[in-house]
Amino acid sequence: MKIDLSTLTIKKAHDHFVKKDFSVRELCDAYLDVIKTRDTSVHAFLEIFSDLDEQIARAQALIDSGKSGLLAGIPFAVKDNILIKGKKASASSKILENYTATYDSTVASKLLEGGVVFLGRTNMDEFAMGSSTETSAYGVTRNPLDETRVPGGSSGGSAASVAMQGALVALGSDTAGSVRQPASFCGCVGLKTTYGSVSRHGLIAMGSSLDQIGPITKNVSDAEIVFNAIKGQDSFDSTSVPDAKYVQMSARKVLGGQKPIVGVPRHLLELEGIDESVRKNFLDAIDRLKKLGYEIKDIKLPHVEYSLPTYYILMPGEVSSNLARFDGMRFGFYEDGKNLLEDYKKSRGLGFGKEVRRRILVGTYVLSSGYYDAFYNKAQSVRALIIQDFNEAFKVVDVIITPTTPTPAFKIGEKIKDPVQMYVADIFTVPANIAGIPALSVPSGTTNVDGVELPLGLQIMSAMCCEDLLFLVGKDFLNEDSA
Numbered sequence: 001m002k003i004d005l006s007t008l009t010i011k012k013a014h015d016h017f018v019k020k021d022f023s024v025r026e027l028c029d030a031y032l033d034v035i036k037t038r039d040t041s042v043h044a045f046l047e048i049f050s051d052l053d054e055q056i057a058r059a060q061a062l063i064d065s066g067k068s069g070l071l072a073g074i075p076f077a078v079k080d081n082i083l084i085k086g087k088k089a090s091a092s093s094k095i096l097e098n099y100t101a102t103y104d105s106t107v108a109s110k111l112l113e114g115g116v117v118f119l120g121r122t123n124m125d126e127f128a129m130g131s132s133t134e135t136s137a138y139g140v141t142r143n144p145l146d147e148t149r150v151p152g153g154s155s156g157g158s159a160a161s162v163a164m165q166g167a168l169v170a171l172g173s174d175t176a177g178s179v180r181q182p183a184s185f186c187g188c189v190g191l192k193t194t195y196g197s198v199s200r201h202g203l204i205a206m207g208s209s210l211d212q213i214g215p216i217t218k219n220v221s222d223a224e225i226v227f228n229a230i231k232g233q234d235s236f237d238s239t240s241v242p243d244a245k246y247v248q249m250s251a252r253k254v255l256g257g258q259k260p261i262v263g264v265p266r267h268l269l270e271l272e273g274i275d276e277s278v279r280k281n282f283l284d285a286i287d288r289l290k291k292l293g294y295e296i297k298d299i300k301l302p303h304v305e306y307s308l309p310t311y312y313i314l315m316p317g318e319v320s321s322n323l324a325r326f327d328g329m330r331f332g333f334y335e336d337g338k339n340l341l342e343d344y345k346k347s348r349g350l351g352f353g354k355e356v357r358r359r360i361l362v363g364t365y366v367l368s369s370g371y372y373d374a375f376y377n378k379a380q381s382v383r384a385l386i387i388q389d390f391n392e393a394f395k396v397v398d399v400i401i402t403p404t405t406p407t408p409a410f411k412i413g414e415k416i417k418d419p420v421q422m423y424v425a426d427i428f429t430v431p432a433n434i435a436g437i438p439a440l441s442v443p444s445g446t447t448n449v450d451g452v453e454l455p456l457g458l459q460i461m462s463a464m465c466c467e468d469l470l471f472l473v474g475k476d477f478l479n480e481d482s483a
Protein backbone atom coordinates (compact mmCIF):
# COMPACT_ATOMS: atom_id res chain seq x y z
CA MET A 1 0.00 0.00 0.00
CA LYS A 2 1.22 3.50 -0.82
CA ILE A 3 1.74 5.34 2.44
CA ASP A 4 0.37 8.88 2.56
CA LEU A 5 2.59 10.49 5.17
CA SER A 6 0.82 13.84 4.99
CA THR A 7 -2.42 12.52 6.49
CA LEU A 8 -0.93 9.85 8.73
CA THR A 9 -1.59 9.99 12.48
CA ILE A 10 -0.54 7.68 15.31
CA LYS A 11 -3.93 6.02 15.41
CA LYS A 12 -4.04 5.50 11.63
CA ALA A 13 -0.50 4.13 11.54
CA HIS A 14 -1.37 1.72 14.34
CA ASP A 15 -4.49 0.49 12.52
CA HIS A 16 -2.47 -0.04 9.34
CA PHE A 17 0.15 -2.01 11.27
CA VAL A 18 -2.49 -4.21 12.82
CA LYS A 19 -4.19 -4.80 9.47
CA LYS A 20 -0.76 -5.49 7.93
CA ASP A 21 -1.29 -2.77 5.29
CA PHE A 22 2.35 -1.90 5.82
CA SER A 23 5.13 -2.90 8.18
CA VAL A 24 7.18 -0.84 10.60
CA ARG A 25 10.10 -1.21 8.19
CA GLU A 26 8.05 0.17 5.30
CA LEU A 27 6.84 3.12 7.33
CA CYS A 28 10.31 3.96 8.59
CA ASP A 29 11.68 3.67 5.06
CA ALA A 30 9.05 6.13 3.84
CA TYR A 31 10.27 8.67 6.41
CA LEU A 32 13.92 7.91 5.68
CA ASP A 33 13.28 8.56 1.97
CA VAL A 34 11.92 12.01 2.78
CA ILE A 35 14.87 12.69 5.05
CA LYS A 36 17.24 11.67 2.27
CA THR A 37 15.72 14.10 -0.22
CA ARG A 38 14.83 17.02 2.04
CA ASP A 39 17.24 17.04 4.93
CA THR A 40 20.30 17.98 2.93
CA SER A 41 18.85 21.50 2.84
CA VAL A 42 16.49 21.56 5.86
CA HIS A 43 19.04 20.01 8.27
CA ALA A 44 16.50 19.00 10.89
CA PHE A 45 18.54 15.95 11.90
CA LEU A 46 22.04 15.83 13.35
CA GLU A 47 22.16 12.06 13.09
CA ILE A 48 20.07 9.13 11.92
CA PHE A 49 20.58 6.34 14.42
CA SER A 50 22.56 3.31 13.34
CA ASP A 51 20.48 0.75 15.25
CA LEU A 52 17.25 1.24 13.27
CA ASP A 53 17.17 -2.40 12.16
CA GLU A 54 17.12 -3.58 15.77
CA GLN A 55 14.58 -0.98 16.85
CA ILE A 56 12.31 -1.83 13.92
CA ALA A 57 12.53 -5.58 14.56
CA ARG A 58 11.65 -5.04 18.22
CA ALA A 59 8.66 -2.85 17.36
CA GLN A 60 7.40 -5.27 14.70
CA ALA A 61 7.66 -8.19 17.12
CA LEU A 62 5.63 -6.25 19.66
CA ILE A 63 2.92 -5.52 17.08
CA ASP A 64 2.91 -9.12 15.86
CA SER A 65 2.48 -10.34 19.43
CA GLY A 66 -0.88 -8.54 19.47
CA LYS A 67 -0.03 -6.90 22.76
CA SER A 68 1.19 -3.56 21.54
CA GLY A 69 -0.23 -0.17 22.39
CA LEU A 70 -0.75 2.71 19.98
CA LEU A 71 2.88 3.78 19.96
CA ALA A 72 4.56 0.57 18.81
CA GLY A 73 6.43 1.18 15.57
CA ILE A 74 5.73 4.93 15.51
CA PRO A 75 8.73 6.80 14.08
CA PHE A 76 9.94 9.53 16.46
CA ALA A 77 12.57 12.23 16.20
CA VAL A 78 14.23 13.28 19.44
CA LYS A 79 15.73 16.61 20.42
CA ASP A 80 19.47 16.49 20.97
CA ASN A 81 19.12 17.22 24.72
CA ILE A 82 17.10 14.11 25.65
CA LEU A 83 19.22 11.11 26.61
CA ILE A 84 18.93 7.67 25.04
CA LYS A 85 21.43 5.17 26.37
CA GLY A 86 24.33 4.58 24.00
CA LYS A 87 23.41 7.45 21.71
CA LYS A 88 25.04 10.83 21.40
CA ALA A 89 23.38 13.82 23.02
CA SER A 90 25.19 17.10 22.55
CA ALA A 91 22.52 19.75 23.25
CA SER A 92 23.91 21.05 19.94
CA SER A 93 26.94 22.36 21.81
CA LYS A 94 30.57 21.86 21.01
CA ILE A 95 31.22 21.28 24.70
CA LEU A 96 29.21 18.05 24.53
CA GLU A 97 30.47 16.96 21.12
CA ASN A 98 30.68 13.16 21.11
CA TYR A 99 29.10 12.82 24.55
CA THR A 100 27.30 9.48 24.64
CA ALA A 101 24.45 9.01 27.09
CA THR A 102 25.07 6.38 29.74
CA TYR A 103 21.43 5.98 30.67
CA ASP A 104 17.92 6.45 29.25
CA SER A 105 15.92 9.51 30.15
CA THR A 106 12.62 8.56 31.75
CA VAL A 107 10.70 9.67 28.65
CA ALA A 108 12.92 7.58 26.37
CA SER A 109 12.58 4.50 28.52
CA LYS A 110 8.79 4.85 28.63
CA LEU A 111 8.57 5.31 24.88
CA LEU A 112 10.99 2.48 24.12
CA GLU A 113 8.92 0.23 26.32
CA GLY A 114 5.93 1.25 24.19
CA GLY A 115 7.88 0.18 21.09
CA VAL A 116 8.52 3.51 19.37
CA VAL A 117 11.32 3.78 16.84
CA PHE A 118 13.70 6.67 17.41
CA LEU A 119 14.83 7.60 13.91
CA GLY A 120 17.39 10.19 14.90
CA ARG A 121 18.27 13.24 16.95
CA THR A 122 17.36 16.74 15.92
CA ASN A 123 19.16 20.05 15.78
CA MET A 124 18.42 22.72 18.38
CA ASP A 125 19.67 26.02 19.73
CA GLU A 126 22.72 25.36 21.88
CA PHE A 127 21.54 24.14 25.31
CA ALA A 128 18.02 25.18 24.21
CA MET A 129 18.94 28.86 24.31
CA GLY A 130 17.38 30.61 21.36
CA SER A 131 14.26 30.99 19.23
CA SER A 132 15.58 30.13 15.78
CA THR A 133 17.93 27.10 15.99
CA GLU A 134 20.66 29.44 14.77
CA THR A 135 22.75 29.15 17.96
CA SER A 136 23.44 25.45 17.31
CA ALA A 137 27.13 24.62 17.03
CA TYR A 138 26.20 22.35 14.11
CA GLY A 139 24.62 24.73 11.60
CA VAL A 140 21.16 26.20 11.12
CA THR A 141 17.94 24.32 10.44
CA ARG A 142 15.67 25.75 7.75
CA ASN A 143 11.91 26.00 7.92
CA PRO A 144 10.60 23.32 5.52
CA LEU A 145 7.71 25.61 4.52
CA ASP A 146 10.09 28.38 3.42
CA GLU A 147 13.75 27.48 3.53
CA THR A 148 14.84 31.13 3.72
CA ARG A 149 13.20 31.29 7.15
CA VAL A 150 13.94 29.86 10.58
CA PRO A 151 11.91 26.92 11.91
CA GLY A 152 11.79 28.60 15.33
CA GLY A 153 13.63 27.29 18.35
CA SER A 154 15.01 25.98 20.35
CA SER A 155 13.33 22.72 19.22
CA GLY A 156 13.58 23.84 15.57
CA GLY A 157 14.96 20.55 14.28
CA SER A 158 12.14 18.65 15.96
CA ALA A 159 9.41 20.88 14.49
CA ALA A 160 11.05 20.84 11.06
CA SER A 161 11.31 17.05 11.12
CA VAL A 162 7.55 16.70 11.64
CA ALA A 163 6.65 19.49 9.21
CA MET A 164 8.71 17.99 6.36
CA GLN A 165 7.32 14.46 7.05
CA GLY A 166 10.67 13.26 8.37
CA ALA A 167 9.05 11.77 11.49
CA LEU A 168 5.49 11.30 12.68
CA VAL A 169 6.22 12.73 16.12
CA ALA A 170 9.10 14.64 17.66
CA LEU A 171 10.07 15.32 21.24
CA GLY A 172 11.17 18.79 22.24
CA SER A 173 11.81 20.67 25.44
CA ASP A 174 10.19 23.93 26.44
CA THR A 175 11.70 26.39 28.92
CA ALA A 176 10.02 29.51 27.57
CA GLY A 177 8.34 28.40 24.36
CA SER A 178 10.79 26.06 22.67
CA VAL A 179 8.14 23.48 21.78
CA ARG A 180 5.24 25.86 21.03
CA GLN A 181 7.05 28.56 19.05
CA PRO A 182 8.73 26.21 16.54
CA ALA A 183 5.52 24.17 16.29
CA SER A 184 3.70 27.39 15.42
CA PHE A 185 6.34 28.49 12.87
CA CYS A 186 6.17 25.09 11.16
CA GLY A 187 2.40 24.59 11.22
CA CYS A 188 2.47 21.81 13.84
CA VAL A 189 0.84 21.19 17.21
CA GLY A 190 3.14 21.69 20.23
CA LEU A 191 2.45 20.88 23.87
CA LYS A 192 4.23 22.38 26.86
CA THR A 193 3.18 20.19 29.74
CA THR A 194 2.42 21.08 33.36
CA TYR A 195 5.66 21.60 35.26
CA GLY A 196 6.46 18.27 36.91
CA SER A 197 4.01 16.22 34.84
CA VAL A 198 6.73 14.73 32.63
CA SER A 199 9.95 13.67 34.28
CA ARG A 200 13.01 15.80 33.53
CA HIS A 201 15.31 12.89 34.38
CA GLY A 202 17.69 12.59 31.44
CA LEU A 203 16.88 15.98 29.96
CA ILE A 204 20.03 18.10 29.73
CA ALA A 205 19.07 20.94 32.06
CA MET A 206 18.71 24.56 31.05
CA GLY A 207 16.47 26.29 33.62
CA SER A 208 15.36 23.55 35.98
CA SER A 209 12.37 25.38 37.43
CA LEU A 210 11.04 26.01 33.92
CA ASP A 211 12.08 23.06 31.68
CA GLN A 212 9.54 20.51 30.47
CA ILE A 213 9.65 17.89 27.72
CA GLY A 214 6.73 17.90 25.31
CA PRO A 215 5.62 16.49 21.94
CA ILE A 216 5.46 18.18 18.54
CA THR A 217 2.85 16.49 16.35
CA LYS A 218 0.57 17.01 13.38
CA ASN A 219 -2.63 17.04 15.39
CA VAL A 220 -3.95 17.33 18.93
CA SER A 221 -4.91 13.67 19.35
CA ASP A 222 -1.31 12.63 18.70
CA ALA A 223 -0.03 15.13 21.27
CA GLU A 224 -2.51 13.69 23.77
CA ILE A 225 -1.44 10.11 23.08
CA VAL A 226 2.24 10.96 23.54
CA PHE A 227 1.55 13.03 26.66
CA ASN A 228 -0.34 10.13 28.25
CA ALA A 229 2.58 7.83 27.46
CA ILE A 230 5.33 10.03 28.91
CA LYS A 231 3.69 11.65 31.92
CA GLY A 232 3.78 10.28 35.43
CA GLN A 233 5.44 10.58 38.79
CA ASP A 234 9.10 9.61 38.74
CA SER A 235 11.35 8.98 41.71
CA PHE A 236 14.27 10.32 39.65
CA ASP A 237 12.66 13.76 39.47
CA SER A 238 11.87 15.29 42.84
CA THR A 239 9.69 17.94 41.19
CA SER A 240 7.39 15.43 39.52
CA VAL A 241 3.67 15.79 40.15
CA PRO A 242 1.98 12.95 42.07
CA ASP A 243 -0.28 10.92 39.76
CA ALA A 244 -3.17 11.47 42.17
CA LYS A 245 -3.15 15.16 41.29
CA TYR A 246 -4.25 14.34 37.75
CA VAL A 247 -7.06 12.14 38.98
CA GLN A 248 -8.21 14.94 41.27
CA MET A 249 -8.07 17.60 38.55
CA SER A 250 -9.83 15.47 35.98
CA ALA A 251 -12.87 15.14 38.24
CA ARG A 252 -13.03 18.94 38.23
CA LYS A 253 -12.90 18.91 34.48
CA VAL A 254 -16.19 17.22 33.81
CA LEU A 255 -17.71 20.72 33.60
CA GLY A 256 -21.16 19.20 33.62
CA GLY A 257 -21.13 18.85 29.85
CA GLN A 258 -20.58 22.60 29.43
CA LYS A 259 -17.90 23.93 27.12
CA PRO A 260 -14.93 25.44 28.94
CA ILE A 261 -15.07 29.23 29.35
CA VAL A 262 -12.35 30.94 27.33
CA GLY A 263 -10.47 33.91 28.81
CA VAL A 264 -8.87 36.52 26.56
CA PRO A 265 -6.23 38.86 28.00
CA ARG A 266 -6.76 41.44 25.24
CA HIS A 267 -4.39 43.90 26.86
CA LEU A 268 -1.44 41.66 25.91
CA LEU A 269 -2.15 42.34 22.24
CA GLU A 270 -1.12 45.95 22.83
CA LEU A 271 2.46 44.98 23.70
CA GLU A 272 5.17 46.18 21.37
CA GLY A 273 6.41 44.04 18.50
CA ILE A 274 3.19 42.19 17.67
CA ASP A 275 2.56 41.83 13.96
CA GLU A 276 -0.74 43.07 12.56
CA SER A 277 -1.26 39.69 10.85
CA VAL A 278 -0.99 37.98 14.26
CA ARG A 279 -3.57 40.31 15.83
CA LYS A 280 -5.99 39.72 12.99
CA ASN A 281 -5.49 35.97 13.02
CA PHE A 282 -6.09 35.93 16.78
CA LEU A 283 -9.34 37.90 16.49
CA ASP A 284 -10.45 35.42 13.80
CA ALA A 285 -9.64 32.57 16.19
CA ILE A 286 -11.85 34.17 18.85
CA ASP A 287 -14.68 34.41 16.32
CA ARG A 288 -14.21 30.79 15.43
CA LEU A 289 -14.46 29.74 19.08
CA LYS A 290 -17.57 31.88 19.50
CA LYS A 291 -19.16 30.16 16.50
CA LEU A 292 -18.31 26.83 18.09
CA GLY A 293 -20.39 27.89 21.09
CA TYR A 294 -17.65 28.94 23.51
CA GLU A 295 -18.28 31.71 26.00
CA ILE A 296 -15.50 34.31 25.68
CA LYS A 297 -14.61 36.46 28.67
CA ASP A 298 -12.13 39.32 28.70
CA ILE A 299 -9.68 38.97 31.54
CA LYS A 300 -6.71 40.87 32.93
CA LEU A 301 -3.36 39.37 33.80
CA PRO A 302 -1.80 42.53 35.22
CA HIS A 303 1.72 41.25 35.89
CA VAL A 304 2.10 38.98 32.88
CA GLU A 305 3.71 41.72 30.81
CA TYR A 306 6.70 41.41 33.17
CA SER A 307 7.17 37.75 32.27
CA LEU A 308 9.96 38.33 29.79
CA PRO A 309 12.23 40.43 32.07
CA THR A 310 11.47 38.03 34.94
CA TYR A 311 12.46 35.07 32.78
CA TYR A 312 15.66 36.73 31.59
CA ILE A 313 16.79 37.07 35.21
CA LEU A 314 15.66 33.74 36.65
CA MET A 315 16.64 31.58 33.66
CA PRO A 316 20.26 32.83 33.36
CA GLY A 317 20.67 32.29 37.12
CA GLU A 318 19.62 28.67 36.69
CA VAL A 319 21.67 28.32 33.49
CA SER A 320 24.84 29.56 35.18
CA SER A 321 24.47 27.02 37.93
CA ASN A 322 23.35 24.10 35.70
CA LEU A 323 26.15 24.63 33.19
CA ALA A 324 28.87 24.91 35.85
CA ARG A 325 29.32 21.13 35.53
CA PHE A 326 30.74 21.45 32.01
CA ASP A 327 34.32 22.05 33.03
CA GLY A 328 36.07 20.05 30.31
CA MET A 329 37.17 17.44 32.85
CA ARG A 330 34.30 15.01 32.98
CA PHE A 331 32.70 14.87 29.58
CA GLY A 332 32.76 16.45 26.20
CA PHE A 333 35.15 19.00 24.82
CA TYR A 334 38.53 19.63 26.52
CA GLU A 335 41.20 22.16 25.63
CA ASP A 336 44.52 21.89 27.38
CA GLY A 337 45.82 24.95 29.24
CA LYS A 338 48.96 25.69 31.28
CA ASN A 339 47.24 24.88 34.58
CA LEU A 340 43.84 23.83 35.89
CA LEU A 341 42.35 27.33 35.76
CA GLU A 342 43.49 27.73 32.16
CA ASP A 343 42.05 24.32 31.32
CA TYR A 344 38.67 25.53 32.58
CA LYS A 345 38.89 28.86 30.84
CA LYS A 346 39.90 27.38 27.52
CA SER A 347 37.48 24.47 27.61
CA ARG A 348 34.51 26.62 28.61
CA GLY A 349 35.53 29.60 26.47
CA LEU A 350 35.90 27.52 23.32
CA GLY A 351 33.30 24.86 24.10
CA PHE A 352 30.34 27.18 24.71
CA GLY A 353 28.92 29.45 22.00
CA LYS A 354 28.29 33.17 22.37
CA GLU A 355 24.66 33.07 23.53
CA VAL A 356 25.43 30.46 26.18
CA ARG A 357 28.40 32.46 27.48
CA ARG A 358 26.25 35.60 27.57
CA ARG A 359 23.67 33.84 29.75
CA ILE A 360 26.26 32.31 32.07
CA LEU A 361 27.70 35.80 32.62
CA VAL A 362 24.29 37.40 33.25
CA GLY A 363 23.33 34.52 35.53
CA THR A 364 26.51 34.71 37.55
CA TYR A 365 25.90 38.43 37.95
CA VAL A 366 22.28 38.18 39.12
CA LEU A 367 23.23 35.49 41.63
CA SER A 368 26.24 37.36 43.00
CA SER A 369 25.95 38.35 46.64
CA GLY A 370 25.83 42.08 45.89
CA TYR A 371 23.01 41.83 43.35
CA TYR A 372 21.04 38.77 44.43
CA ASP A 373 18.36 40.79 46.23
CA ALA A 374 18.11 43.47 43.56
CA PHE A 375 17.67 41.02 40.69
CA TYR A 376 17.12 37.36 41.50
CA ASN A 377 14.96 37.85 44.58
CA LYS A 378 12.98 40.63 42.94
CA ALA A 379 12.31 38.41 39.93
CA GLN A 380 11.17 35.60 42.24
CA SER A 381 8.66 37.99 43.79
CA VAL A 382 7.36 39.00 40.37
CA ARG A 383 7.10 35.30 39.51
CA ALA A 384 4.81 34.87 42.52
CA LEU A 385 2.62 37.75 41.27
CA ILE A 386 2.37 36.23 37.79
CA ILE A 387 1.33 32.89 39.29
CA GLN A 388 -1.27 34.74 41.35
CA ASP A 389 -2.62 36.45 38.21
CA PHE A 390 -3.22 33.06 36.61
CA ASN A 391 -4.75 31.61 39.77
CA GLU A 392 -7.20 34.50 39.92
CA ALA A 393 -8.03 34.19 36.22
CA PHE A 394 -8.69 30.45 36.47
CA LYS A 395 -11.36 31.17 39.08
CA VAL A 396 -13.49 32.73 36.33
CA VAL A 397 -12.35 31.03 33.11
CA ASP A 398 -11.26 27.47 32.28
CA VAL A 399 -8.71 28.21 29.56
CA ILE A 400 -6.86 31.31 28.42
CA ILE A 401 -5.95 32.00 24.81
CA THR A 402 -3.29 34.19 23.18
CA PRO A 403 -1.40 34.04 19.92
CA THR A 404 1.57 31.66 20.21
CA THR A 405 4.09 34.07 18.70
CA PRO A 406 4.18 37.81 17.98
CA THR A 407 5.23 37.28 14.34
CA PRO A 408 5.29 34.49 11.75
CA ALA A 409 8.61 32.73 11.04
CA PHE A 410 11.33 35.31 10.41
CA LYS A 411 14.22 35.19 7.98
CA ILE A 412 17.42 33.33 8.78
CA GLY A 413 19.90 35.93 10.06
CA GLU A 414 17.22 38.56 10.73
CA LYS A 415 17.42 38.57 14.53
CA ILE A 416 20.54 36.66 15.46
CA LYS A 417 22.65 39.82 15.91
CA ASP A 418 20.14 41.41 18.28
CA PRO A 419 19.46 39.18 21.29
CA VAL A 420 16.66 41.36 22.69
CA GLN A 421 14.73 41.15 19.38
CA MET A 422 15.14 37.40 19.55
CA TYR A 423 13.96 37.28 23.19
CA VAL A 424 10.68 39.02 22.23
CA ALA A 425 9.73 35.90 20.24
CA ASP A 426 8.78 34.33 23.61
CA ILE A 427 6.49 37.09 24.78
CA PHE A 428 3.34 34.94 24.73
CA THR A 429 4.86 31.58 25.59
CA VAL A 430 7.08 32.41 28.58
CA PRO A 431 4.25 33.12 31.11
CA ALA A 432 3.18 29.45 31.11
CA ASN A 433 6.70 28.34 32.07
CA ILE A 434 6.89 30.95 34.81
CA ALA A 435 3.56 29.79 36.20
CA GLY A 436 4.19 26.06 35.61
CA ILE A 437 0.90 25.69 33.73
CA PRO A 438 0.35 23.66 30.55
CA ALA A 439 -0.07 25.29 27.15
CA LEU A 440 -0.87 23.96 23.71
CA SER A 441 -0.12 25.62 20.38
CA VAL A 442 -2.41 24.71 17.49
CA PRO A 443 -2.23 25.95 13.89
CA SER A 444 -4.64 28.86 13.41
CA GLY A 445 -4.25 29.61 9.72
CA THR A 446 -1.62 31.34 7.64
CA THR A 447 -0.53 34.78 6.59
CA ASN A 448 0.91 35.61 3.20
CA VAL A 449 4.40 37.06 3.43
CA ASP A 450 6.29 37.71 0.18
CA GLY A 451 4.03 35.30 -1.65
CA VAL A 452 4.47 32.44 0.83
CA GLU A 453 1.75 31.24 3.20
CA LEU A 454 3.36 31.16 6.66
CA PRO A 455 1.59 29.40 9.52
CA LEU A 456 0.44 31.12 12.71
CA GLY A 457 -0.54 29.52 16.00
CA LEU A 458 -3.14 29.85 18.71
CA GLN A 459 -1.97 29.19 22.27
CA ILE A 460 -4.39 27.65 24.76
CA MET A 461 -3.41 27.59 28.45
CA SER A 462 -5.09 26.00 31.45
CA ALA A 463 -4.52 25.54 35.17
CA MET A 464 -1.91 22.98 36.24
CA CYS A 465 -2.77 19.37 35.42
CA CYS A 466 -5.70 20.37 33.20
CA GLU A 467 -4.16 19.28 29.89
CA ASP A 468 -7.51 17.58 29.17
CA LEU A 469 -9.07 20.98 28.67
CA LEU A 470 -6.39 21.95 26.18
CA PHE A 471 -6.97 18.78 24.17
CA LEU A 472 -10.71 19.33 24.19
CA VAL A 473 -10.57 22.95 23.01
CA GLY A 474 -7.68 22.25 20.61
CA LYS A 475 -9.54 19.40 18.89
CA ASP A 476 -12.69 21.48 18.67
CA PHE A 477 -10.79 24.41 17.20
CA LEU A 478 -9.14 22.21 14.58
CA ASN A 479 -12.37 20.34 13.99
CA GLU A 480 -10.42 17.23 14.74
CA ASP A 481 -12.06 13.88 15.08
CA SER A 482 -11.23 12.71 18.59
CA ALA A 483 -11.28 9.04 17.52
Ligand code: GLN
Binds near residue numbers: 423
Ligand atom coordinates in the same frame (compact mmCIF):
# COMPACT_ATOMS: atom_id res chain seq x y z
N1 GLN B 1 13.78 31.39 23.31
C1 GLN B 1 13.88 30.93 24.66
C2 GLN B 1 15.26 31.16 25.17
O1 GLN B 1 16.12 31.45 24.39
C3 GLN B 1 13.43 29.54 24.62
C4 GLN B 1 14.06 28.64 25.55
C5 GLN B 1 13.39 27.32 25.62
O2 GLN B 1 12.17 27.24 25.70
N2 GLN B 1 14.23 26.31 25.71
O3 GLN B 1 15.50 31.11 26.34
